[in-house]
Amino acid sequence: MLLPKIITKVHDKFPSATLDTTQFAGEDIIHIQGSYNLDVLKLFRDNGFNFLADITAIDNLTLGGFERFAVVYHLLSHETAERVTIKAYVPEDQPELPSAESLWKTADWQEREIYDLFGISFKGHPNLIRIMNPDDFQGHPLRKDYPRLGRKERDDFPVVKRGINKEAAQ
Amino acid sequence: MVQGADQPMDTERMVLNFGPQHPSTHGTLRIIMELEGETVIKGTPEIGYLHSGFEKLGEYLDYNQYITITDRMNYLSPLCNNVAYALTAEKLMGLEVSKRTEYIRVLMCELSRIADHILNVGMLAVDLGALTAFLYGFRLREDIYDLFEIATGTRLTTSYTLVGGLMRDIPDKFDEAVIKVLDNVDVVARDIETLLNKNRIWQDRTKDIGIISKEDAISYGLSGPMARASGIDWDIRVQEPYSRYEEFDFDVAIALNGDVFDRYLVRMEEMRQSVKICRQALDKMPAGDVMVDPDLGFSLPPKDEVYNSIEGLIYHFEITMRNRGMTPPIGEAYVATESPNGELGFYIVSDGGRVPYRVRTRPPSLMNYSIFPKLIEGHMLSDAPAIIGSTNVIAGELDR
Amino acid sequence: MQPDDIKSNILTTTLESAVNWGRKHSLWPMPFGTACCGIEFMAVLAARTDIARFGAEAIRFSPRQSDLLIVAGRISIKMMPVLIRIYEQMPEPKWVIAMGACASTGGVFDTYSVIQGVDKFIPVDVYVPGCPPRPEGVVESLIKLQKLVETEKFSDYSTTRGK
Ligand code: SF4
Numbered sequence: 001m002l003l004p005k006i007i008t009k010v011h012d013k014f015p016s017a018t019l020d021t022t023q024f025a026g027e028d029i030i031h032i033q034g035s036y037n038l039d040v041l042k043l044f045r046d047n048g049f050n051f052l053a054d055i056t057a058i059d060n061l062t063l064g065g066f067e068r069f070a071v072v073y074h075l076l077s078h079e080t081a082e083r084v085t086i087k088a089y090v091p092e093d094q095p096e097l098p099s100a101e102s103l104w105k106t107a108d109w110q111e112r113e114i115y116d117l118f119g120i121s122f123k124g125h126p127n128l129i130r131i132m133n134p135d136d137f138q139g140h141p142l143r144k145d146y147p148r149l150g151r152k153e154r155d156d157f158p159v160v161k162r163g164i165n166k167e168a169a170q
Numbered sequence: 171m172v173q174g175a176d177q178p179m180d181t182e183r184m185v186l187n188f189g190p191q192h193p194s195t196h197g198t199l200r201i202i203m204e205l206e207g208e209t210v211i212k213g214t215p216e217i218g219y220l221h222s223g224f225e226k227l228g229e230y231l232d233y234n235q236y237i238t239i240t241d242r243m244n245y246l247s248p249l250c251n252n253v254a255y256a257l258t259a260e261k262l263m264g265l266e267v268s269k270r271t272e273y274i275r276v277l278m279c280e281l282s283r284i285a286d287h288i289l290n291v292g293m294l295a296v297d298l299g300a301l302t303a304f305l306y307g308f309r310l311r312e313d314i315y316d317l318f319e320i321a322t323g324t325r326l327t328t329s330y331t332l333v334g335g336l337m338r339d340i341p342d343k344f345d346e347a348v349i350k351v352l353d354n355v356d357v358v359a360r361d362i363e364t365l366l367n368k369n370r371i372w373q374d375r376t377k378d379i380g381i382i383s384k385e386d387a388i389s390y391g392l393s394g395p396m397a398r399a400s401g402i403d404w405d406i407r408v409q410e411p412y413s414r415y416e417e418f419d420f421d422v423a424i425a426l427n428g429d430v431f432d433r434y435l436v437r438m439e440e441m442r443q444s445v446k447i448c449r450q451a452l453d454k455m456p457a458g459d460v461m462v463d464p465d466l467g468f469s470l471p472p473k474d475e476v477y478n479s480i481e482g483l484i485y486h487f488e489i490t491m492r493n494r495g496m497t498p499p500i501g502e503a504y505v506a507t508e509s510p511n512g513e514l515g516f517y518i519v520s521d522g523g524r525v526p527y528r529v530r531t532r533p534p535s536l537m538n539y540s541i542f543p544k545l546i547e548g549h550m551l552s553d554a555p556a557i558i559g560s561t562n563v564i565a566g567e568l569d570r
Numbered sequence: 571m572q573p574d575d576i577k578s579n580i581l582t583t584t585l586e587s588a589v590n591w592g593r594k595h596s597l598w599p600m601p602f603g604t605a606c607c608g609i610e611f612m613a614v615l616a617a618r619t620d621i622a623r624f625g626a627e628a629i630r631f632s633p634r635q636s637d638l639l640i641v642a643g644r645i646s647i648k649m650m651p652v653l654i655r656i657y658e659q660m661p662e663p664k665w666v667i668a669m670g671a672c673a674s675t676g677g678v679f680d681t682y683s684v685i686q687g688v689d690k691f692i693p694v695d696v697y698v699p700g701c702p703p704r705p706e707g708v709v710e711s712l713i714k715l716q717k718l719v720e721t722e723k724f725s726d727y728s729t730t731r732g733k
Contacts, residue, residue, distance in 0.1 A: 024501040025261050052391055053506065054515060054532040063521050074504055074515070074532070078388075078402070081409045085504060106391030109540045117225075132218040132569060133683065134648045141226055141682050148226055150682025153647050155690070160654055162693045190652055198604050198649065219649045220604055223681030239678065245606035289609075308616035315613075326606055326702050566605050569646075 002048045034090040034097040049075040052104040057118045061144040068092035099125040117142040198565040213546040224570040228529030241327040244567040247282035250509040256331040258505040258516035263498040270458040272413045277451040280444040285314040286510035287437040294559035310358045334468040335461035345452045376431035380545040380557040391537035394512025395436045400428035406508040430560040495524040535568040594719040595625040600636035605643030607670035610702040619705035633659040644672035645685045668694045671701040
């Protein structure tokens with residue numbers, strides 16, 4: 001069991017980083033301050049949690065939490081087959097936290113996805129542009145205040161008529 | 171001598187747009203390649219052409235409704251998605267499903283794995299010009315489709331699991347039909363291997379192409395056959411068994427070179443192992459129900475009861491109505507499963523309501539594809555289809 | 571030559587129907603397969619439901635060489651401009667099959683990024699229901715389309731093809 005030891009280490013090294021540690025259905029969840037995410041992730045990586053399985057985000061608008069957004073890291077240790085969830089909270093007015101791309105390359109695309117869908121930006125990311133939606137898309141669809149049906153993006157295309165399009169040929 | 175023939179030709183860097191509508195991009199991938207002659211200097215993939223808002227939709231559909239959406243994610247092996255999602259929801263709700271359910275799920279997952287790998291190998295072969303392997307493979311895939319149709323009622327979008335069990339039990343004599351197909355798998359696998367393994371062109375076009383080192387595989391978050399072809403001994407079915415995989419006896423296929431050829435070999439071997447698991451599942455198939463106890467309030471009553479008794483009807487409404495239905499406790503769960511492509515995980519956050527607060531899929535395709543720019547660098551343009559084919563990117567899962 | 575011989579050796583028809591007959595049996599599809607329906611379309615091509623029996627096996631991935639666009643799968647807002655462009659690149663006469671619920675109506679994906687039916691923006695001739703349609707369904711749609719091709723008139727292309 002790697003986890004208990006590392007959690008104590010996190011407490012010792014970065015006493016102000018951890019907000020809470022909880023458990024649900026046998027999973028350990030560590031809640032930390034967004035700005036400390038690199039330090040904590042690095043500590044985990046160097047202590048056996050070598051695989052970043054997934055990064056995602058949650059908009060806590062109606063759920064409640066320490067801040068409006070939480071960026072969630074799922075780590076896995078190939079040695080001991082343990083998993084841990086780290087939630088880094090970021091405030092609404094300044095949704096920004098350091099990028100984990102320097103630790104794991106897989107963070108590149110996933111952080112772009114979070115940037116696209118949630119509007120959280122990552123400091124130090126090499127190429128932070130939209131990945132899923134078109135470049136000229138407005139808004140961040142997975143935020144809770146974005147309507148499911150969108151804002152008419154899907155109806156906004158030219159209609160092509162049958163037959164030879166004379167205007168296009170000119 | 172022609173003037174200047176001894177000097178290298180002046181080549182200009184050319185930017186080539188590959189896709190999104192190109193046969194070897196499997197539909198919706200787009201790559202912007204910078205070429206020098208025929209050598210790719212830089213390949214920048216552009217994804218998102220099939221982004222359909224799966225995760226947004228998950229916040230509006232209840233736990234059982236979303237199962238239909240998971241089918242459409244990895245459409246080469248929809249049953250694996252169904253199972254992964256159901257497992258996550260069950261973990262969230264603290265449900266224990268019956269042993270028979272778990273065995274049937276294992277059987278179905280392994281059949282899907284065969285169907286997935288065979289199509290992937292076939293497509294890779296088509297992209298490299300060997301149409302026969304595809305036709306052989308697809309015939310087998312049709313047979314597996316038939317099995318799914320017998321059990322679930324449809325070929326592709328199966329929606330076979332429910333939270334807490336299965337939509338229905340497998341029919342009588344299903345095992346006979348399965349065994350017939352399983353026997354055939356070995357034959358088809360052998361046919362394909364005879365066609366390809368020692369084929370000079372196949373070897374030239376796959377060996378030492380797109381090599382992934384062990385460190386890169388971990389850094390880029392690769393999983394499944396892609397990671398195993400690079401020598402990482404990690405199979406979730408073995409290391410973190412779910413759905414009673416620990417009761418089955420099978421080997422994990424591993425290769426060491428990490429090139430396209432090795433990924434192909436790993437997939438072929440995994441198919442054989444899946445056949446082994448299927449046979450064991452059929453042999454040891456326990457008796458019992460395929461749905462949790464109805465008194466727990468998670469399962470729909472049998473249709474007979476709904477149509478013929480007032481209690482059944484009321485109960486049906488209780489579960490499906492807007493303001494009723496199953497409500498998990500406040501919390502979150504992440505479950506990782508070994509899908510044919512790698513680690514397929516679902517992450518569900520619940521606020522205690524009847525619809526999830528957030529549903530996230532960990533798509534193996536996204537991670538597996540993200541290493542592509544690194545792989546294509548320095549290769550010939552014609553190697554791009556081989557590399558894409560061997561990563562087995564499924565756009566539905568990649569873009570969600 | 572006896573008058574009777576002439577009768578049994580000459581076939582009279584209109585140029586129009588001769589051309590249509592030719593076209594009908596040699597449709598060159600351009601599959602625009604994006605999602606699950608694309609996989610089912612592969613099944614249509616493969617051995618069991620061999621589409622070559624209907625003369626439509628010459629799959630061309632270049633719009634300029636094909637006259638039948640098969641939209642198989644959901645079209646996202648990022649993909650729609652590409653689809654429109656491909657449709658415009660196809661030479662006349664051209665036909666469109668919308669395969670599956672997503673291409674026809676958006677299907678189960680009533681979300682911000684999925685076009686609710688490609689017929690909102692490009693003309694569609696035959697719709698195939700199903701999610702995904704069975705390969706037999708696609709074959710049926712092809713037969714329907716062949717009937718449609720039979721009735722085409724040259725005059726329709728001269729300016730605009732009537733609906
Ligand atoms: S109609 Fe169904 S099967 Fe076809 S693309 Fe849409 S979701 Fe997939």
